[in-house]
Every structure is written in C-alpha cells, then in structure tokens.
Amino acid sequence: MPESRVDRSQLIPQESESESGFDALISLWDLDLKLVDSSKKFKEHVGLGSRTGITLRQAYPALAKPALAAIVQLVIDTGQPRTIRLDASMPKKCDLLLFYIRTGLLVIEIDGADAKKKTSSEDGERARLIHQATHDVLTGLPNRRQFSAELEKLLPASGEAGPALMQLDLDDFKPVNDTLGHGAGDVILQLAAERIKKTLGRNGTVYRLAGDEFAIIQVGSQQLFEAERLADALVAEFKKPFVVNGISLFVGVSIGVAVAPRDGNEGEQLMKAADVALYAAKKEGRRRARTFDPSMLVVVEQRELLRRSLRVALQHDEFFIEYQPLVEPPFTVVGFEALMRWRHPTLGIIPPAAFIPMAEADGLMSEIGQWMFEEACREALTWPVNYSLAVNLSPAEFLTPGFTDRVSQTLDVVGFPAERVELEITEGVLLERTINNLDTLNTLNVLGIQISLDDFGTEYSSLSYLKNFPFDNIKVDRYFIRDLLQDKKSQTIVRSVITLAHGLNMRVTAEGVETAQQAAWLQGEGCDRLQGYFLSPPLDVDRLHDFIKQRARVHPAVTFDEVEARP
Numbered sequence: 175m176p177e178s179r180v181d182r183s184q185l186i187p188q189e190s191e192s193e194s195g196f197d198a199l200i201s202l203w204d205l206d207l208k209l210v211d212s213s214k215k216f217k218e219h220v221g222l223g224s225r226t227g228i229t230l231r232q233a234y235p236a237l238a239k240p241a242l243a244a245i246v247q248l249v250i251d252t253g254q255p256r257t258i259r260l261d262a263s264m265p266k267k268c269d270l271l272l273f274y275i276r277t278g279l280l281v282i283e284i285d286g287a288d289a290k291k292k293t294s295s296e297d298g299e300r301a302r303l304i305h306q307a308t309h310d311v312l313t314g315l316p317n318r319r320q321f322s323a324e325l326e327k328l329l330p331a332s333g334e335a336g337p338a339l340m341q342l343d344l345d346d347f348k349p350v351n352d353t354l355g356h357g358a359g360d361v362i363l364q365l366a367a368e369r370i371k372k373t374l375g376r377n378g379t380v381y382r383l384a385g386d387e388f389a390i391i392q393v394g395s396q397q398l399f400e401a402e403r404l405a406d407a408l409v410a411e412f413k414k415p416f417v418v419n420g421i422s423l424f425v426g427v428s429i430g431v432a433v434a435p436r437d438g439n440e441g442e443q444l445m446k447a448a449d450v451a452l453y454a455a456k457k458e459g460r461r462r463a464r465t466f467d468p469s470m471l472v473v474v475e476q477r478e479l480l481r482r483s484l485r486v487a488l489q490h491d492e493f494f495i496e497y498q499p500l501v502e503p504p505f506t507v508v509g510f511e512a513l514m515r516w517r518h519p520t521l522g523i524i525p526p527a528a529f530i531p532m533a534e535a536d537g538l539m540s541e542i543g544q545w546m547f548e549e550a551c552r553e554a555l556t557w558p559v560n561y562s563l564a565v566n567l568s569p570a571e572f573l574t575p576g577f578t579d580r581v582s583q584t585l586d587v588v589g590f591p592a593e594r595v596e597l598e599i600t601e602g603v604l605l606e607r608t609i610n611n612l613d614t615l616n617t618l619n620v621l622g623i624q625i626s627l628d629d630f631g632t633e634y635s636s637l638s639y640l641k642n643f644p645f646d647n648i649k650v651d652r653y654f655i656r657d658l659l660q661d662k663k664s665q666t667i668v669r670s671v672i673t674l675a676h677g678l679n680m681r682v683t684a685e686g687v688e689t690a691q692q693a694a695w696l697q698g699e700g701c702d703r704l705q706g707y708f709l710s711p712p713l714d715v716d717r718l719h720d721f722i723k724q725r726a727r728v729h730p731a732v733t734f735d736e737v738e739a740r741p
C-alpha cells in the first residue's frame with residue numbers, strides 16, 4: 175500500500191535565517207551519492223531549487239576531481255570524518271564537513287567562515303534530518319536503511335548465538351485499504367507498529383520495511399526459543415480487533431523466523447530463510463508463525479519449477495478446458511461453465527488455485543485467458559444453440575487495457591453470438607479502478623454479454639456492487655450450500671440472496687450442489703440455476719459430447735429426486 179502522502183516541506187524545518195539565527199546547510203547522501211534529504215537552505219545555497227534525483231557531482235562539481243572523489247570514498251570506506259576545502263569556484267567559499275554513519279548515509283555540512291560559532295540548533299537540525307532519513311514517516315519505526323545497516327553490523331555471527339530475524343506480513347490488510355481507504359489503512363499500520371513494539375518490549379528492534387511488511391531483529395543467548403515465543407505472542411496479539419473510526423477490523427499477522435548462523439550467516443541468506451518460513455506460514459493458512467526448516471526449500475523450489483514451466487505451458491499445448499453443466503429446474507441443461515486445467519508433463523494435473531495466482535503475478539493471465547476464451551467459444555459452437563457459455567475472468571485479465579476490444583474481436587473471429595456468453599467476475603475485481611470497471615461492464619453489457627458475480631457472500635458482499643454494476647446473475651458460493659440442510663443460518667442467507675437478486679431482476683445460481691436434497695431445497699426456494707457434482711462433475715470434451723447426447727434423451731419433466739448423477 176502506498177504511504178500517506180506527506181508534504182516533504184513538513185519534514186525539513188523551514189525557519190528563515192532571521193527566525194532561527196543560523197544557516198543550516200546540511201545534506202544527506204546515499205552510497206550511490208544521490209541526495210536523500212537536505213535542509214531548504216542547502217538547496218538555496220547550491221542553487222538546486224526543487225530539483226530531485228540530484229547527484230553529489232551535480233551539487234559539488236569540484237568533487238569530480240580524482241583527489242577529492244578519493245576523499246569522499248575514504249570517508250565511506252573508513253567511517254572517519256574529513257574536511258574538504260573547496261576553491262572559489264563555488265558560489266560561496268566554504269569547507270565541507272563529511273561524516274559517514276552506519277545506516278548508509280554520507281552527511282555533508284557546509285561550514286562557513288564563522289564555523290567556530292556553531293550553535294546547538296544546527297546540531298539539532300542535523301540530527302533531525304538524519305532521523306528523517308533513517309525512520310519511516312508514517313509509523314516512526316526505523317526503516318529499511320537502518321534494518322540493512324544493523325543486519326550488516328551483526329553478521330557474520332561467531333559461535334552459536336547469532337541474531338534472530340523475523341519477517342512479518344499483515345494478513346487481510348488489502349481489503350481494509352480497498353474498502354475503507356488509505357486513511358484507514360494508515361491508521362492500521364500505525365496501530366500495528368505500536369502493537370508490535372508493545373509486545374516486543376526491550377527484546378529487540380522492529381523495522382518497517384515497506385507497505386505492510388515489518389521485520390524484527392533480536393539479539394541474545396537463546397535466540398531460537400525467544401524468537402519463537404515472541405512470534406507466537408505476536409500472532410495471538412494480532413487476533414484482537416483494531417478499532418478504526420468505531421469499526422472493529424481484524425487484521426492478522428504471518429511470521430517467518432530464521433536464526434543465524436544456523437539458517438544463514440550473511441544478511442541475504444538470513445533474509446531468504448525468513449522469507450521462506452513466512453511463505454510456509456501463509457501457505458498453511460496465514461495468521462501463524464513458522465520457523466525456517468531446510469525442508470521448506472523443497473516447496474519453494476517446486477513453486478519456482480511451476481513458475482518456469484508456466485511460462486511455456488501455452489506454447490507446449492499443456493492447457494485444456496473442462497466444462498461443468500448449468501441446470502435449471504426441474505432438470506434442464508441451459509449451458510456450461512468453462513474451467514481451465516493444466517496438465518504438467520511431469521507433475522500431472524495442476525489445480526487452478528495453484529497456477530492462476532502465479533500467472534497473474536507474472537503477467538501471463540491475459541494471454542492464457544485469451545486462449546481459453548477463444549478455445550471455449552470454438553467448442554461452444556458445436557453445442558445446441560440454446561446452450562450458453564460461462565467463462566471465469568481473473569482480476570488481472572479484466573483490468574488489462576483493451577480487454578473489451580479483445581472480447582468483441584474474438585466473438586467476431588469465431589462467429590459466436592455475444593448473447594450466449596456469460597462472463598463471471600469476483601468481487602475482488604471491483605476493488606480496483608472502480609470507474610474503469612463500470613465502463614468495462616457497461617461496454618460488455620452493450621455487446622449483449624451476460625455478467626455474473628461469482629462467489630457471492632465470501633468476500634465483501636457490498637450491496638453497492640449490486641446497485642451500481644450491471645449484473646445479470648449472482649452465484650452463491652458453495653460455502654453456504656455445503657451445510658444448507660443442517661444450518662438454519664445458511665438457509666436464511668441463501669433465501670435472502672435469492673429474494674434480493676430477484677428484486678433486482680437478477681438470476682441466482684447455486685454452486686457446489688452435491689445432493690438431491692440440496693437441489694430440491696434450492697428448487698423450492700426459487701433458485702434459478704444449479705451447478706455441482708450431483709448434476710455432473712466437470713467434463714472433458716469427449717465426455718461433454720456424450721453428456722449432451724445423454725441429456726437430450728432425458729424427459730424435461732424429470733425432477734431432481736428422480737435423476738441420479740451420471741459421470
């Protein structure tokens with residue numbers, strides 16, 4: 175998440191010379207010798223105005239001379255301060271005082287003729303600038319610069335008692351940001367930082383690395399035991415709600431723990447081990463802590479193998495599509511949903527939940543989705559003309575520029591009528607670029623394509639979506655169907671969704687129908703369409719054609735109680 179937009183002018187004191195009584199000519203530079211921060215008077219003195227991305231040579235051309243450049247490098251290499259006397263080519267004749275601090279900052283202070291009359295205010299200005307460059311503006315925690323410097327100082331560790339590193343990632347933070355805005359997200363980050371500091375106490379240091387990522391470094395004699403105990407305490411602490419503007423929000427934390435020198439004795443090694451442990455914690459369900467174990471690398475390596483294989487899967491014809499029937503009571507097949515599958519040459523069938531997030535993250539989903547849509551349309555041309563085709567859209571595919579043009583062109587090229595197409599999107603798609611999303615959905619609607627809201631009830635279920643977006647169908651998630659006959663709450667929710675949808679002139683499809691009893695209950699409540707293994711599992715192309723022929727022989731008046739699921 176982007177941090178709060180903070181006016182940089184508020185970070186650096188702006189007193190005029192008459193108000194402050196001193197010239198604060200101080201600048202901070204990173205190890206690439208690019209300007210990190212400075213006082214306003216420094217920029218005025220050197221004539222830089224409001225320019226950004228300034229290099230040391232641009233500010234001080236004289237420092238390009240080999241002899242002076244060598245002195246700058248010497249300060250960085252040795253950490254020993256030096257003074258450089260500049261010649262009259264500068265706007266004002268002055269000395270440069272160079273310092274180096276372990277957080278990777280070169281500090282340059284311009285010292286004029288009255289250098290001996292330095293005031294405590296000037297020292298405070300320098301300290302304030304250094305603090306700003308080494309701490310996170312939003313939370314006040316040490317930032318990634320300080321984290322890297324501290325890890326560099328502690329490693330490599332000698333003996334058995336090295337530092338412990340914990341990588342922390344907030345769980346379910348993005349929905350807060352997306353639904354309540356970045357202001358609420360900033361409050362959560364501030365509260366999370368305070369919660370971590372309170373739980374940590376004096377047993378280590380917490381850093382904010384970026385977004386909702388934090389890290390903790392602990393030093394002590396029993397690091398593994400202490401780190402695991404702290405990690406469990408943090409997980410428990412984050413199970414308590416955060417209260418923002420009177421609203422209780424639940425944002426958990428996943429933690430990866432690694433200890434030097436056992437899990438790595440260099441900064442990059444230890445960070446990788448903690449990251450692998452964090453990935454394991456998230457993969458096991460999030461809101462938990464995991465300590466690095468070498469066996470975790472096997473999972474990561476398999477994941478990377480899949481990632482590499484995914485890049486060539488389309489070219490190697492490894493993807494295929496299965497189709498699951500959509501049925502209207504009493505037992506009329508009205509169409510099929512196309513479901514993507516991947517047959518890996520050595521690992522076998524890879525479930526969509528495993529590879530689609532990878533495809534989205536690597537920017538492959540648009541190409542894969544385009545192949546699927548065109549292939550499914552060509553297959554649907556062989557069906558009876560009253561059968562519709564439903565296709566899932568990933569958020570990455572939906573948000574790709576030119577998406578509606580590609581859909582329209584594909585339908586034209588294949589010759590498949592738009593009125594027989596139903597595109598399914600999840601609520602997560604609607605969280606980004608709301609105005610563009612509405613334009614996209616309206617364009618699809620104008621083309622004659624049906625729009626279905628998938629997995630309704632499991633994400634945010636905002637009624638504003640139903641009011642503002644042109645949906646034709648709502649799909650009730652299988653979570654509410656699974657225990658439908660035993661759970662009165664599920665019955666109430668499903669019944670309410672059906673009533674709500676019909677009141678908005680929308681159809682309702684129930685996913686995950688497994689039994690004749692569930693089907694009969696849903697039919698009795700007026701559910702428009704059913705989908706699930708009771709009716710039929712997903713079918714490959716060959717079995718799909720057999721299914722269509724077989725269902726053509728079933729009398730349309732047959733009820734669910736009289737029909738057994740056929741493979």
